[in-house]
Amino acid sequence: MDWREYWNGPHPIYVNARHRALHFERIAADIAALVPGPEAIALDYGCGEADAADAVAQHCGRLYLFDTAPSVIENLRQKFANNARIQILDEAALIALTDHSLDFVIINSVVQYLSHEQLGEALDLLHRKLKPTGLLAIGDVIHVNDNAVADTLALFRFAWDGGFVFAALMGVLRTVFSDYRKLRDKLGLTRYTPDEFIKLLAAHGFSAHRAASNIGHNQGRMLFVAKTA
Ligand SMILES: C[S@@+](CC[C@H](N)C(=O)[O-])C[C@H]1O[C@@H](n2cnc3c(N)ncnc32)[C@H](O)[C@@H]1O
Secondary structure, three states, X not given: OOHHHHHHOXXXXXXXXXXXXXXXXXXXXXXXXXXXXXXXXXXXXXXXXXXXXXXXXXXXXXXXXXXXXXXXXXXXXXXXXXXXXXXXXOHHHHHHOOOOOEEEEEEEOOHHHOOHHHHHHHHHHHHHHEEEEEEEEEEEEOEOOOOHHHHHHHHHHHHHHHOOHHHHHHHHHXXXXXXXXXXXXXXXXXXXXXXXXXXXXXXXXXXXXXXXXXXXXXXXXXXXXXXXX
8 A cells, every 4th residue: 555545545634623624724724824815726735535625616716626635635526516616636737727827836744744845746747837926834744853742742632622623643553554644654745844845846946935823733843935936
């Protein structure tokens, strides 16, 4: 199994329904704050289940949702069938999107599952799809010094504030025996120093800086905001 296959199957990544709801509410609010204007044509790349995408769409002219997992795409199509501002893209539809048509792209909690080469290919594609004035935000990037203990503590802080501490404890115990843990041990997660990540973005035509805070609950991870250079 690789990460693509993993995300296409059922995965207990959220410890319970409340965790899932609070996660998507939080990232939707953080993403909406980055959307450059109410008419913006936006893309959420590797959007996952995107439960609160309608809240982001309220801040955009149009919101495209793209994910590589066919099962995720199918769920999104059903979930947002009645939202005229949201359009679901599979890989063919993303490639076919008009060049230089996007004002904003968000990639959140995805790049750790990509090799440098895969990320480079995605950046080249997105550079082509963004307008010359477009903005790219990449969140939840894992710092080389980050570790599972820091991630667990961040989850418990989130759980404490959100009232799901017991479920978080059970979730962490389940993770120890999960496919996620086995795959993480086998394939690893791609990590960066801030300088390394900014240089990688520059090599693909983006001028980037690290933002003061990350998207979502884990402030040990990093958000980068980039313009087409
Ligand atoms: C941890 S989830 C993040 C979902 C969402 N962005 C969020 O922040 O909640 C990772 C997502 O990245 C997607 N993914 C994995 N590889 C990808 C790739 N090469 N291109 C785009 N999405 C990918 C997976 O299918 C999965 O839905």
